Every structure is written in C-alpha cells, then in structure tokens.
Amino acid sequence: MANIKKSTSLGDWFDQRLAVKKFWNVMAAEYWIPKNISFLWAMGVILLALFVILFVSGLMLVMYYKPDAKLAFDSVNYTIMQEVEYGWLWRHMHGIAASITFLIIYIHTFTGIYYRSYKNGREMIWVSGILLFIIFSAEAFSGYMLPWGQMSYWAAQVITQLFGGVPIIGDALVEWIRGDYAVSDPTLTRFYMLHVCLLPIVIIAVIAFHFYSLRFPHVNNLDGEEIDFDLEGEKYLSGKVKESKVIPFWPGFLAKDFFYVSIFMIFFFYLVGFNYNFAMDPINFEPANSLKTPTHIYPEWYFLWQYEILRGFFFDIGPLKASDIGLIAFSFAGVSLGLLPWLDRSDVVAPAHKNRGFFIWFWVLLVDMILLSIFGKLPADGSIMGINNTYIGFVLSILYIGLIVVFLPLITILERKGR
C-alpha cells in the first residue's frame, strides 16, 4: 500500500486515495491538443453533450413508456404527450437529439475524411468511430420502433426481414429475432431491452474506447502537420506557451468547445421548441397495423443513403438474386467507411485541398451520398426528367461503391508515386 499521510485538504485526501491529480493531468490538463485546429474539431464534445441529452431525456421517457404492443402507442402519444408534465419536452428533445446526433456524426466523420485523420497511427480512432456509428444506427432503429406506430412497425418488419437474406438459416433467423412469426409483442419487448439497456452500455464502453484511442496518436490538425506532442508539451509546461505548438485540453481547447456547445444548444432548443416536426413522421401517429402497409416506406433521413443502396439493384446476376446483391451492397455500405485507412494507399496526411485528385474524390463522395439520400426518400417507381428512379439509384449506388473500392486506392497510389 502507498504511504498514506495525514491529508492537508479535502483534495489531498482524495488525491492520496484516487490519484486524482494524475488522472486529471492525463485526461485534461496535460492532454495536448494542436493549436491549429478549427471549430470542426468541436463536434466530438457536441456529440458527447447530445449523448448526455439523449440519456437524461430517455430516463424521463422510460418512466412512463410501456413496452407492450397494446399499450405502447398510447403511453407515448397520450400519457407522455398529454398527461405527463413536460413529457412533450422530453420526447421532442429525445427525437430531435437522435436526429441531430447523426447530422453531427456525419460532419465529424467527413471532417476526418477531409483532413485524412484516419491514417498513420490513427486507425483505431477511426475504426472505433465507425463502430460507434454502426451501434448508434442500431440504437436509433431500436428506439424508432418503440412508439409502435405504423412507420415503426413496418420499419421493424423490413429491417428484420433483411436477415432473411442470410443463406440457409435466413427464415429461421428472422423468426428467432422476432420471437414470433411476424413483428409483434415479443419483438417490441426485446428491442426495448436492446434500446434502453444493452446498446447504451455498449455505446458508453465504445465511447470510452474512442477517447482512449486518441491519447497516444493525438488528434490531427488543419495542416496535417506532424507534431511531437511530448516535446511540445514540455515546451508548454516550461513556460514557452507561445512557442509551443500545443495547448492543454483543459482549459485550452475545452473553453472553445464550450463556446461551440453553447451556440449549438441555442440551435438545438430552437428546433425542439419550434421545429420538432422533421423528426416526427406523420405516418407514425397512426397505430401499428400488421395488415396494412403504408403506401411508401422510408427510413429517417440519416439512413436514406444506405437504404437507396439496398434497393438500388433490380436485376439478377447468375445465381445471385437482385435482393441479395442489394443486401450485400447495403452491408458493405454500412462498414465501407471503416476500411478507409487501408484503401487509402498513400502515406500523405494533408487536407484534401492539398491534393487535387483526393479533393475531387471527397466532394464527389459527399454529393453522391446526398443524392442517394434524396432518391432514397423518393418512391422507387417514379422518374426524374424521364429517367426511371430505379436506374438513377443504381448508378448512384455503383458510383458509391466504385468511389470507395476503386477510385480511392487509384488516386492515392498515384499520389504516392507522384511524390
């Protein structure tokens, strides 16, 4: 045991028992952040703030929500919305935060791609980030199902049906996941368990890992400049604050983070107060009906690009059925961004505008994903300027896959050879 002395203050009492000072230094006061980063690096802390909002508003909702196929709809739309004081506030905060979390995740991710922060020692940060995106998707989907409205029900029907694409055991697997022959009460209660218990625990664990994975390689910066963080940190500690290229996380960068979180919160509560409808699909205010499909099923906006890739294929290739190809493409899209550190064959870490090829690739990827999202929302049987939506969706899906597995390696190999 360490040599415990009579403490001189309350802080000292804890420090002797929990090494509070050391912990604080590692986590904040001597955790070095490059000076040359912009507001785009504040997205991480905004996401953390959003997760706290989701957690707290979720606790408030779960006190009145009833995970029962007969009671769920009314417990949300009557009890929480009408009877519980401020119940509407928690629901709208929860719904909007879920939606906006994905907006910020996309900004966070595309910042990483633009500045190529996924490379040279930062692979684990990237992979754990994409893993968080995937688990957040599962969390969002399992939560979307809980109000047991028409869109909730049919989203669950379609998504669980996806597992039917697994060879041989598909049909049995779908029944096993649902706990019934169709989506019904057992499905609701197990998704409730996933949404409020298992997945949040996993998310918290992966968030902790995501933070931890930053400690050694540190965050990238606007110029992709390689910084010796130990050396620059020592400079800072020895008083050469101006000369040093880094600042401590606290109070240096967190001060800036708090400023952006404040601005973001004003925007967030504006949405909650005046513009909550975009996260509330009108079809979902109709109770679930297993015998009537809504005329047009679509997911929330943040899944649209993947959804469009899922339905983008309409012809069979040899033994592969169109639906299987769609399913494979969809699964690939889900994990594709996690492969970037290995598909990028160059060792250059520099912002996209420093390399013409990569710059064009980046914006084509972004525009393609936006177009995929737009067409994901449109009915599959419509047409734009005389071209069938199905064909446009197919081209956009092929383009996405091509950009990731063909163009990215090509461009980055050229970059490596051109140096």
Next chain:
Amino acid sequence: MSLENSERRKFIGASFSAVAAVGGFFSLVAMKKTWDPLPSVKAAGFTTVDLSPLKEGELHQITWRKKPIFILKKTADMKADDNRDVIVDGARYTVCIGLCTHLGCIPSYKSGQFICACHGGIFDISGNAVFGPPPRGLDIPPFKIDGTKLVLGETSPEFEKLVKKA
C-alpha cells in the same frame, strides 16, 4: 507461493478454461432458446378457413400467424398454374402469404396482379414474381385440405408437391 511452479498454474488455467467453455456454451444455448417463439405463440400457429362461401375472382384475406394470407378462387378465364394452384373440391385457388418476398410489405391486388408499392415488385394472379426485386413468388403457407376447409400451419402431401414445383 513461488512463481517457479508454472506447470501447476498452467494446469489450473487450462482447467478453468475448460469449465468456462462448458458454462459459456450452455449459457449461449439458454440465451438462444430464450429468444425462440414461446409455446403460446407456436400453439396459435394454426388457422382453419372454410373455402365454400368464397366467390370466384374476389380476393379474400385472412390472418395466419399474424401474417396476411391471400386466398383467391380463380375464375375460368384466369390462367391456371399447376405449379402453384391449390385444388379444393375441383376449384382452383391461389393461396399465398401476402408479404412481398423482397422485404415483407403487403402487395395490393390490382386488376389481376399483386403489386408491391414500396419497391415496385409485381406478382401475377398465381403469385409468381414477374417483375422487380422480389427473388421468388409469393410464399405458399403450409396447408392441409380437409373437405372444403383449408387448415393452415400443417403440411400435407399436396403442399409438399407444390413446394417442390414452385
């Protein structure tokens, strides 16, 4: 205790791994079974439907295992399909689960076709997939013919024959 005795520690480690592996395996079995459909769910999996009052050419819809079932008594001018038609009491019926085999939406019956609105799949009067992403025709539920009645949820030689062909 001395650390030199590493052989003993290895043995204890191996024994623990063996116990943990057995325990882990049975835990997984228990978890898998916990997620299986309950006996009450399985018991409710049979539905009997009397076909005698059905009118020709009118789509009749019932529920079996919480899924919509389409039953259509074919008129004389509707194309016969020996691979899929259920013949009861001399009349031909289309009997199928009314869920698109693509992603499980309910197709609507329009002028002799089943059209799935979501992704544009089309099935003909007998439930064969004729256009779009559905990988196969509408599924035929397991059935048994009992006079003019159809028992859904139980298989029979007639059903096995259709499954082989379809």
